[in-house]
Amino acid sequence: MKNLLRALALLVFVGAAQAAPSSPPPKLVLQITVDQLRGDLLPRYRGRFGKGGFNLLMDRGLNYANAHYETANTVTCAGHAVLATGADVAQHGIAGNNWFERDTGKEVYCVDDDRYPPVGEPGKKGLSPAKLTSSTIGDEIVIASGHRGRAFAIAGKDRSSIVPGGHLGKSFWMSDVTGGVATSKYYYDTLPDWVTAWNERKQFTTYRQGGWNLMHPLNTYVNAQSSANPYAHVKAKMTRGFPHTLTDLSDPDLVRALRFTPFLDELTADFARELITKEKLGSNGVTDYLAISFSATDYVGHSFGPNSVESEDNLLYLDATLAKLFAFVDKTIGLRNTIIVLCADHGADDVPEERKAEGYDAERIGGQKFHARLNELLKDRFNGADGLVASVVPPNVYLDRAKIAAAHLDAAVVEAALADALRSEPGIAFAFTRSDLLAGRIGHTALSDRVQRAFHPTRSGDVVVIQAQFWYFDEAPDYYATMHGSPYSYDTYVPILLLAPGLKAQTVRTPTAPAQIAPTIAALLGIRPPSGCACDPPLPGL
DSSP, X not given: OHHHHHHHHHHHHHHHHHXXXXXXXXXXXXXXXXXXXXXXXXXXXXXXXXXTTHHHHHHHSXXXXXXXXXXXXXXXXXXXXXXXXXXXXXXXXXXXXXXXXXXXXXEEETTBOTTSOEESOTTOOOBOSTTOOSOOHHHHHHHHTTXXXXXXXXESSSHHHHHHHTXXXXXXXXXXXXXXXXXXXXXXXXXXXXXXXXXXXXXXGGGTTTOXXXXXXXXXSTTGGGTTOTTOOOOTTOOSSXXXXXXXOOHHHHHHHHTTSTHHHHHHHHHHHHHHHHTTTTOSSSOEEEEEEEOHHHHHHHHHOTTSXXXXXXXXXXXXXXXXXXXXXXXXXXXXXXXXXXXXXXXXXOOHHHHHHTTOOXXXXXXXXXXXXXXXXXXXXXXXXXXXXXEEETTEEEEOHHHHHHTTOOHHHHHHHHHHHHHTSTTEEEEEEHHHHHHTOSOOSHHHHHHHHTOOTTTSOSEEEEEOTTOEEOSXXXXXXXXXXXXXXXXXXXEEEEEOTXXXXXXXXXXXXXXXXXXXXXXXXXXXXXXXXXXXXXXXXO
């Protein structure tokens, strides 16, 4: 069936290319990602949004109201890779935000690259898209135009810009060191003059005096009753409740605190408008590409939970930020000349303690204690062989193959024993071995298919673990209020909104997936989809 669907998808691409209109191509593709925007949050607050932000896309475009990731890898870097490439993990290469590298024996970050030092972000590691093994839709737009079209990306996080920026684009991100914008020597030897001028204005300091205040009276909020929020994990010297004052913070503390407020997204959007102006996007007769990833929803959700007043108010602020951005694009480029697609990189569960208070079985697991527990289980099973687990980077458990060989053990036997032991541990629902994943022996359910699509033959673990529903599983299980990363619906459910010339407004409730976005953009433009694209059919309604 999947092969048939992909064959049909190829026919759609060919048909789209053959039927390409003679009218000028769109001037801009604007791909927006809202980090951790779970799919139910827009309808929950839709009546509270204005006309020019989220509602502009929902009222005038295609609203895909039943969209879920088809991969279990529901974390930021991997989600952005799916959105940019339409590929599964084995093709796009991004096995998580981090993974364990067996050759070096170290945990690596998805965009680490010591060859390319930071620019405008002193003291940070080098970064590039080298670990991304597929082309992106931005790359393909550049190539299809004979490199006359340009691709840019801007985000609140480095990884959320570097991956969508692809190999041929230019990426910028909001620095958590300086409060300005940074990049990497992969893109520029020095910051462009206009970026330096933007940084020198130090716009982040304008938020110190006002702080974060509610946009509306508290009693008008859906989540007003939870305003005390005993479950919050407050970060960066912020106050627990409203108003979140920032007055007495030093510049470094203010920069860190702003990441947990709507103002990170306001700064991101302001820089995006400056980029459109200074780089003259949409003005050279071919299609340009701009990816903007708004990161504040993720930081606020992690710290306060998705059912908090903070989460709700943040989305009201973001709605106003989007309205201002869309009005600017309409004035400078024209919405009639622009394709806009909005999605999220993943969802998130509610806070586990909140779940537990509601009667669900919910706890926190992970960290050093969990790692040590796994080593004890294998030590008991294999006659005192110690330290057989090298690393735990949820959902992956990596074995120390050198120690396994030194103990004269068979790696496949150790994998199987560890998976069996894990299945009996509290909070663990499933454990899949690398051998079974490589051989495709894990069955075909909705959950197992998501696990298979998230598996990378060299970067994923020797055992892939799926926690029980509502359990928080992470390397630092007590750091945030809530987490994501599972194959369950609360992590896979996201909105997809598409506004494009010639498409009629409608709400689509048939199942769709974010992996369809890149091939949809390719079909609309009549260009080649990204190299690793699984080529699921384009989104319906084109």
